[in-house]
Amino acid sequence: MSCCAPGAEAALEIGPAGLVSSPREELVLLSRDLGGGLYQADLSVPEIHCASCMATVERTLSTLPGVEYARANLSMKRTIVKWRPIADEAPDLIGALRAAGYASHVFTAETDQRSPEYSRLIKALAVAGFCAMNIMLLSVSVWSGAEGGTRQAFHWISAGLALPAIVYSGRIFFFSAWAALRNGRTNMDVPISIGVLMAFGLSLYDTIQGGPHAYFDAATSLLFFLLIGRTLDHVMREKARSAVAGLASLAPRGAIVVDADGRRYVPIAEIRPGTSILVAAGDRVPVDGIVMAGASELDCSVVTGETTPRPAFAGTLVQAGLLNLTGPLTITAAAEAKDSFLAEMIRMMEAAEGGRARYRRLADRASALYSPVVHAIALLSFLGWLSFTRDWHASVSIAIAVLIITCPCALGLAVPIVQVVAARRLFEKGVMVRDGSALERLAEVDTVLFDKTGTLTLGRPHLVNTASVDPGALALAASMASGSRHPMSVAILAAASQGSVGATPMKNLGEYPGRGLEARTGTTIYRLGRPDWALGRKMPEGADGWFSVSLLVQNGQQLARLVFEDMMRSGARSTIDRLRQQGLGVGILSGDRRSAVADLASNLGIDDFAAEMLPSDKVERIAALTTAHSKVLMVGDGLNDAPALAAAHVSMAPATAADVGRNAADFVFLKESLASVADAYEISRNAGKLIRQNFALAVGYNAIAVPFAVCGYITPLVAAVAMSLSSVLVVANAMRLGSRMPFRRRASGLLSARTLNATR
Template sequence: MTCCAPSAEVATDIESLKAAGPATDEILFAAKNLGDGLRQTDLSVPAMHCAACMSLIETELTGLGNVISARVHLSTKRVSVKWTGAEPPPMIQTLNALGYAAHLSDELVPGKDKTLSELLLAVAISGFATGNIMLLSVSVWSGAEGATRDLFHWISALIAIPVIVFAGRIYFRSAWNAVRHGRMNMDVPIAIGVSLAYSTSLYETATHGEHAYFDASVSLLFFLLIGRTLDHVMRDKARAAVNGLVRLSPRGAVRLIAGGGRDYLPIGQIEPGMDLVIAAGDRIPVDATVVEGVSELDCSLATGESAVRDVSPGADILAGTHNLSGLLIVRATAAAKDSFLAEMVGLMEAAEQGRGTYRRLADRASALYSPVVHLTALLSFIGWMFATGDWHHAITVATAVLIITCPCALGLAVPIVQVVAARRLFDNGIMMKDGGALERLAKIDTVVFDKTGTLTNGSPILRSASDVQEEALGVAVALAHSSLHPVSRAISKAHSNVSTNVRLQNVREFAGLGVEGLAAGRTWRLGRASWATSATAPDGSVAGTVLSKDGLVVATFDFIDVLRREAVKAVSMLGSDGLRMEVLSGDKQAAVAHVASQLSIRDFSAGVLPADKVNRLQALATTGARALMVGDGINDAPAMMAAHVSMAPSSAADIGKSAADFIFLHDSLDAVPLAVNVARQAERLIKQNFVMAIGYNLIAVPIAILGHVTPLIAAIAMSGSSLLVIGNAMRLSADEGWLRRVWRSLHLRRKWVEA
């Protein structure tokens, strides 16, 4: 023992610490506080890979004392656990006891895909061995007998050993891990099938038998590994949106220390209040506020718009946006795990955890897989032994049954479609907060819109003003410049060329009323008519926004709220899809009627209070209608919660976004019909996947039981069924325009051939 080597006691302590997992304080620090005593912890569980794993993990974690819910993200191999109380539940210890090594998942930056590397190497080894054993098998099939046949069999047995040991360890490791923890998973029957095929062949070789199935055992692994590798690659492609978001986060940032010093911090160590230096070309690591510097930002990630945004001291900026031109010093306002980029990643991952009707059916079917398939294989063996007495043939049939029965396709039928749908929505600037919402959105028959901020931009534009003298107009513009109210901004923007040399004194803004100032001894007010004229007697004949001098109206201003971009087209598309629409707004009757007429919506209600919106949606539900509520304000949140499904723009109030099932990031309203279209396509694909997965098992299993399928054919069929389901789901991400052009090309070519 050298002085540098740890003692046995120290090594034991290290191993025990690893087994114990992170400390309680570390788990508490990494947990997200959801309010009302509810916390969420995200764990990385690399060992899970199938629906049975997912079902077991969720069941065991949910059974812990203070765990409210546990949801598995199978594509990203993470588990989100919501819990209450001062002490975290023994989540990691429970998963370790089940055989799933788990650790805290709070790092945004992805590492190397070790699973894919292992799979590719295993495919290469098994493919090489399969080719060579097939060549030897051809000689045996061609008539080699006696010692020559036995020699070829023994050579095949030796070639198969590295395949079984190395390539097969992917399945044997998973199967043994499940068995030693007293459970079953989908790799157990595969491991049994491979072992039976190899051991039977070895027995035949040792007893100078005519038939050996080394080619079947290695080919079985070869095709299974091809299927698993393609499955892994296609899942990775499906979650490319999440991975793309993750890669937008830098690994760290330069921190500015008091006194002018600088040091580099990993992104996980950046805390609110730290000053960071962001060079031109860098991405913003966390949500922050600009302290020094002027630059331009590419905010397309957050807004969906390509136009750059000018930022200066005081501007709030979001994690993941791109600093284009100038050096900025920013002050972090949130840690990486609480920033905008992490929130978007969480929303994308949440798309897979929905528990709609189809998902629950798939989960239940997958959970029954292991006991059913083993019982079926056992009964097949007993039946063939009773019928023929040939134990060799009976084992071959039982092996084929073990392999060909595939719940993977059924387990993937729903989540893979939800992941692909979430990616397509994200590519179009729409965030889905819950996969179950996708199922609800596909079934809507009514769309209820809020007006201000939803159908319209929520930013008024000055339509007209009464005849205003030059002096009064100058005062109005000067008062407007001193306010950030949308109405004041509209006046400033409409009269940006008007001189504002008017000297105002004692300028004050009254919340919800207007702005007041003194000029040449006169009191000027810009705001609500009832308030602006209150210095004398309120003028009941005047409404809206006015400019008054000493209580007398000298100018009136009329504003309009412009429709969102593509609003007319979006409403028209929803109508063509057979959806009924109506508008519920708290605005004045004339304003609501004007917007409804522009959009050809016949049903609308004005002056509606939040409680009235909830009552209306509840009334729709009692008639059997399934309504989509699209709103943006705090007053829309209760109605959005009462709706069958809800949607909000990213400009909505925080409480509105929290209540919404979908959030669209850009100003265009075409996000609504697009989301409905994607949801309906996803529902069709899920139903198709169910038909294919169930149909495959109904056809393949009886054929295998009747003895018409070899283990090799069973392996090919099982892998093919999973890939068929995944490939069908990937159709959702296809460019419809491209598909249409291909179809048109094929159609024209067919007509040309016929001619």
């Protein structure tokens, strides 16, 4: 697919059928239908590289009729746009960006090639570094007292060395600055370019005039250190990009479709819901679906983080990206590739950096104000010194120093670089972020509320008294359960399969939601389900705790008592302990029976719990805590948890949650272990600390440096070194989040673990 070049007139493209199509038509074809007349388009905008670019792109698109949402992602060089047709026509997104000076095209997986930016930055950095180091060596000789012709020769050699650095390395900034000025706007590269060119021009003038000083070292050193900071920033963003690329690589390019014409291989984009697909052993599942035939084992590590294979048989739900290990499976597609769980994970990973939290909005506003403020300060400094000293040379030197030293690169990097590293750390921990602003909100919570079934427990009951159940009764129960997909029915079938007990599907089988199964054979009525419904009389609630009981009954007579246990999530107790150690209150909100919730709460050491709650009750409890100035993290998974997840200050759901629950949550954790909750909270707190530290570094640097530059105490060379080191320092500080923990925190964690083990 081609894209429109900047300045091109009405560019046309050749569509898949060989017909000429415009970018607007391509936009409609490649946009996702979100329902209700709303569409989402993903645009690749490879030329954005700073907060000012992002703001310009978002502002340009947001002003178009029909556009309801525009969010740029700096790491992915991509922009998400949600739009509605106006008069049955799509907005001209690509044309509007072209007019603003940004080439763009509709993003597809095939166009997502690795950016050549890294190679370009490294080459420019090498040239700038070589020239700067050699010029510095010559400058040392001048500073040491070289006079006359020797000093003049050194200046001319420095000019010759500076020229390739200015022309080759400086183009990274010059092209960007010119594109901005040509379209009537500014960005961070404008004052950088002006400062570099003015320093080089003034130095060249002094060299021609035989002056004692020249600042070729300042111009080249500035480029060198700026390129170091920009390269480090690019490397960190490429790490985030590689995580997304790694997920995308799990999706196959096509699949073997089985239809009336036999088997044929089709591209993944052509698969529609209801399509029958053959997944051979060793292949990955192409789209979300349901197994219709075959038996195998699946590597589910991409979804759950667990390496133990799971069995798959008829009726098993499978997600895109899972690896089929042992046998062929025939599945029926339940969604298109772009709507699969794997695609949702990729979108969440991409959204992690794009959030506009309070710190991010503050940094963006500060960066947007930077250019006019800096130019005004530099101009006032020049005019003030010129009127005071009547020395235009000294006035220009001070203005250059002000331009250079006030560059807000450190401020522009303060928040996004931390968000990139935090998203990467969360991804490594098996946590996906739906919105970058959720990181900031998670660090503010003081209370964590858990749902029970499917959250603190796995929501997958298993039969615990198989040995005490008569094999004939178990076979009968399995025959009835084969007609249901209820979790308890699945558990009965699994127990029967392990005990080599056969199960023949029964006819005249009916399922009564919330009660159980009923089958009729002549005058005989079999029931399998809740004890009171199966026996036809009210039963007192026993002390089964978080165990559940079903009865198999024949004409009112009990044949078997089946006891199920919902397995607790691994790491549940240790997670609760970690959250308490971090000063958080912990509670349970559940719709389950009181005895079941109380038993689990006791097992986990939780005193604050509520049972038999409706979805509205959970929302009311969260609202009451919010009114009392608490900030709640809600962790839940079910359809009935969606209102509570939306009402909480921040929310989290497991990957196995219902679609509505996942969509309502701010975070989705992939692993079965509940440790992801504590990990995410710890990473968000550390990220918040680093952001505040970065702000302090960036603001403090400018507060100290600018007055010295305005007063004439800083030369252009010192300004270049100071400004560049501030950017490098901010990036290096953000990269500390990439380590496991700071040493002191690691040590205290080890001591806490040893103390805990000793007390046990």
